Amino acid sequence: MALLATINRGLMRLSMIALVLTAVILTYSVVSRYFFQAPTDWQDEASVFMLVGVTFFCTAYVQSQRGHIGIEAIAGLLPPRVNAARLLLVDLVSALFCCFFAWKSWTLFHEAYVDGQTTSSTFAPPLWIPYGMMALGMSLLSLQLVLQTLARITNKAATERAA
């Protein structure tokens, strides 16, 4: 848990740098075209890759803070015991879905890596880079969700023992 938190913080820091760098790259492409008459053709794709990276790298961090928003309208209507079971189920289903998504992302990554797939632009960077970032990010998210599910189970056990 602590290790994952450290990884999440590190990735967040990396993403902050990437976000600023993206802004710099896009600005540079304007400047270079207008002031140096040297157009760049890689800025859009570089930005897309960076921002895909930012999104997926931080998704586990966001989950650790419960930042993926859901509709909690029925929380107040249920008895506490049922609500606790609901929350556990929600985490479990989220974890299962993200594991599935992560697994499919890794197969996509593998396919792109083996076939040497690239984007079809002039710049033509390899596709395993964004696919890999997606796979890694979704794997961390899955791990985060599994840990949160386990925490709910152990917490519940602890409360029950206390009661």
Place this chain on the structure above:
Amino acid sequence: QNTALKISHQFPGGTINEGDFRDRLTRMFAAEVEKRSKGSLKFEIYPGSSLMKTNAQFSAMRKGALDLSLVPLSYAGGEVPEVNIGLMPGLVTSYEQAYGWKNAEVGKELNRILNEKGIVLISWIWQAGGMASRTKPVIDPEDAKGMKIRGGSREMDLILKAAGAAVVSLPSNEIYAAMQTGAMEAALTSSTSLISFRLEEVSKALTTGRAGAYWFMFEPLMMSKAVFDRLSKEQQATILAVGAELEIFAQNAAKADDAEVANVYSKAKAKVVDLNPAALKKWQAIARTTAWKDYGERNENCARLLKLAEKTL
């Protein structure tokens, strides 16, 4: 449960009699195959990328998750480098040459390669393109020097760069805005797209592909091989036959769009010019040492395809 075959494409949707000819072609194909197969084959058409993103179509077909698609073949160039030959500057310069590919060696070889990749070619469709410009018309490579131009593909960008243009890359839905503001001065694309993007509203000049072009794009109707193989021999034959018959319609419609684009732009008071054979030769010479060379060095298949294609020149 729903057993209709799904045809996906990125072009604006219309009806069988009206609208973008590529959409019409898929509708004519669907109607005719349904009729001839006595209803054993049915289709659902998804225009305007309403099923999936344009770039996901080719891969989905290879995996059998999409049945048919009408899509520029070269869009899959990142996944299968060989297909970049579908939009190679100056390699095809007339409709006669383009539509000759299917039965030439190059066509047979391309067919074989695509089969290996899980794709069956149903209808061979080619389209010429031109360049809309918000300043002066671009005819010779020298005209492009210093202009901000969107080539739209790796190979087109290569020749534009070699001609001294400042190549701009941006998504196609931003072309209009960029032309309007001047972030981009000219765009190279198909006659049909030059019309459907409404670029005449923001253009002062147009170079058409009426009298020959270095921009010829292969955008076939394709089918997933996995799905094709599941059909009966009769059904397969029907599909291939209807696909082949529609090629004449495609060729006429593409030519009509080349003429129509000139109409639309001259009505909008843009200066309309054609490419001349001398200019075409110049662009071809540039392409030979840039885009063709780049392509030929990708792998053995590419080198062989290029050699066979050059035979059709």
Place this chain on the structure above:
Amino acid sequence: MSDLTLGALYGIATLVIMFSGLPIAFALGVVATGFMYFCMPPSSLDTITQNVYEEMASITLLSIPLFILKGAAIGKSPAGKDLYSAIHTWMHKIPGGLGIANVFACALFAAMAGSSPATCSAIGSAGIPEMRKRGYSPGFAAGIIAAGGTLGILLPPSITMILYAVAAEQSLGRLFLAGIGPGILLVVLFAGYAVYRARKEYQLALQVYNQGGAKSAYLEDEHFTLAQKVEMLPRVLPFIILLIGVMVALYGGFATPSETAGLGALLAMLLLAVIYGVWRPSELSPILSSSIKESTMLLLIIGMSLFYSYVMSYLHISQSAAAWVVSLHLSKWLLLAVILLMVIVFGFFLPPVSIILMTAPIILPPLKDAGFDLIWFGIVMTVVMEMGLIHPPVGLNIFVIKNIAPDIPLKDVVWGVFPFLLLMLLAVVLLCFFPAIATGLPDLIMGAK
């Protein structure tokens, strides 16, 4: 099973899973994957991740984090506070002055951004706390921002209008111009309501105070001398520089729209560094991390909702619903009403981009045959889709608000946006009676069609 039955099942499953409390992004993914497993070829499951990636890998969509960063740089720094103090100094005599200021700010930002959540986030991160500080009720403050944010797709540039123009084969320039009139109409309606509501809340606060209750911030009687007012003016300068800088870059042809997003974010950060001395990593990190958290949450929802709409499209649900409406052969205005109702229902679940992509090809031909001007309809449809952005269950702007001001209960937000939904409906009715609100400007500038 017919397509429509399947559609009903899809809708019910979505509602059940969403209201179970599953995060929206995962809920959309779970429903889509489930239906994919049972109703689509097995190989489809192998294409999920590529589909989500292809949907997300668009520079237009990914400019959202940069727009959010630009907003956060202003909103979460002294710059935002200064801006609001200045506006407050000048407008505090007008009841609801700050509310009006927020509506205007949303409109100005909408003219730079192409998407609604970005607008909502940029103005809301400073606007909501400031309004609450001055006594505005949380629901009201949230409503103003959520509704004001929807202007992002009505005032040019607009991502959804670009898609519509292509699908409807209409002039994008004309469509962009047509959005300006209704945009101003909505601004006026929103501002008018802000005055009314602020007055009512003021009276209520006064009543409570007179009966010996707490003194609301509404009742703070402040007075500013002219000198003080003038002194506040330079504080608006950074915002003006940013606005003009981005406008010049975009409309002067220096930058493409996606480049503008990067340029704006960098410019905002530069202004912070130069004017406010905010440049140390420790000072920037809260701004950056909050931008990232918000855009990650949002992009995951958008990515998954595009995947969700892919399954919906594959199962032919939206297309069948649209085709069914067309098959009813309704009279002109009834047809319009039913189609708009359908757009509203789709708005329950889908973002505007998906609604256009899936329904435009089917609903546009009959509308055209019925004699509707497709430019006009594009605007009406955009306003209706704006409503979808602020009504539950999937209202992207509501989630943005939830993220900016997590302590406002969702119930308050939903009730807060409700009056604005009615105002938008009123705008639609006005557009039906006076189509020139939309078509007047393009006709004037580009000549009648």
